Amino acid sequence: MAGKRRKRRGLFSPIYLTLVLIVLYLPILMVVIYSFNSGRTIGSWQGFTTSWYTRLMGNALMGDALRNSLILAVLSAGLSGVIGTLGAIGLANGHLRAGGVIESTATLPMMMPELVLGMAYLSLFTAAGVKLGMGALILTHTTFCIPYVFINVKSRLIGMDPALSEAARDLGASPLRVLRDITLPLVFPAVVSGMMLAAAMSLDDVVISFFVTSAETTTLPLKVYTGLRSGGTPEINALSTLMLGAIFLFVALSQLIRARSEKKLNSPR
Numbered sequence: 001m002a003g004k005r006r007k008r009r010g011l012f013s014p015i016y017l018t019l020v021l022i023v024l025y026l027p028i029l030m031v032v033i034y035s036f037n038s039g040r041t042i043g044s045w046q047g048f049t050t051s052w053y054t055r056l057m058g059n060a061l062m063g064d065a066l067r068n069s070l071i072l073a074v075l076s077a078g079l080s081g082v083i084g085t086l087g088a089i090g091l092a093n094g095h096l097r098a099g100g101v102i103e104s105t106a107t108l109p110m111m112m113p114e115l116v117l118g119m120a121y122l123s124l125f126t127a128a129g130v131k132l133g134m135g136a137l138i139l140t141h142t143t144f145c146i147p148y149v150f151i152n153v154k155s156r157l158i159g160m161d162p163a164l165s166e167a168a169r170d171l172g173a174s175p176l177r178v179l180r181d182i183t184l185p186l187v188f189p190a191v192v193s194g195m196m197l198a199a200a201m202s203l204d205d206v207v208i209s210f211f212v213t214s215a216e217t218t219t220l221p222l223k224v225y226t227g228l229r230s231g232g233t234p235e236i237n238a239l240s241t242l243m244l245g246a247i248f249l250f251v252a253l254s255q256l257i258r259a260r261s262e263k264k265l266n267s268p269r
Contacts, residue, residue: 028244035237052238062223062239068134069203069220076141077199083142084149085191089183092157103154110147117144118211125212133214140212141202148201149194152258156190157183193258200250203243 035053039046056062091102109117121140122132130136164186168178206221213222220243227236 031237032241032244035234035241037234037237040234052234053242056235056238056242059235062220062235065218065220065223068217072134072137072141072219073199073202075138076145076202077195079138079142080145080149080198081191081195084146084194085153085184085187087146088150088153088157089179089187092154106150107147109144110151114144114205114207118208121208122211131214132212133217136212137209137217137219140208141205144205144208145198145201148197149191152190152194152197153187156187160186189257189260193254196250196254196257200247200254203250204247 034045036048036050037045038049038051087106091106096102117140121136121143124130125132125136130139160183164182165178168182169175173181204221205219206225209219209222210225213219218226220239224236224239224243227233
């Protein structure tokens with residue numbers, strides 16, 4: 001009986017996993033497939049073409065939106081990398097009584113609904129008289145990107161041997177020298193991994209950007225959203241395919257860097 005149950009479980013697990021993967025990735029696969037469709041309607045395959053990618057490359061409005069998105073992703077990832085890294089190191093070395101509360105508060109933007117965050121940022125900027133646009137976008141994206149860097153660096157610091165920093169201080173190194181020569185080089189892979197995740201999240205955001213952007217400034221995800229609302233064209237499928245590829249690349253590189261850093265950290269010396 002036990003052998004039959006194990007056999008049934010062994011058959012059920014791959015079937016269940018396959019169904020989950022189909023539900024998750026079939027819509028994404030359809031977008032990619034129909035970006036090469038010569039027809040304008042989804043659901044009717046009329047032949048293979050790459051003309052939508054060619055038209056996309058010549059679309060000046062899409063080019064402006066792409067430039068804005070790249071600038072926003074780079075700046076927000078860079079700022080969140082600095083703030084998240086220093087916050088994680090300070091919290092790890094501070095030994096504060098309220099450290100758990102501070103850590104939970106720092107990761108709160110990642111768990112809060114984007115709709116609530118967007119409305120909160122809009123209310124704050126309106127009350128403070130901050131002009132909506134690229135500046136507001138950079139502030140908001142930096143805020144919700146910080147937790148991705150903070151968590152990565154914090155987990156890396158937990159796995160570090162504290163004897164390294166203690167030995168350096170015993171040899172007369174100042175706290176700044178320990179930070180520069182020991183801590184930062186060891187956590188650098190986690191910083192890069194977190195910044196890549198932050199850039200991917202910034203490139204993917206629609207809801208929060210919708211609340212704090214202006215008519216003069218638009219991002220690529222917002223351009224896709226407005227294009228779909230007006231009926232959409234196969235160019236949107238081509239653009240979505242390129243965005244998916246970029247985001248998957250960012251996430252894959254982030255995980256690869258993190259896995260290599262953890263392997264290096266845990267390897268016997």
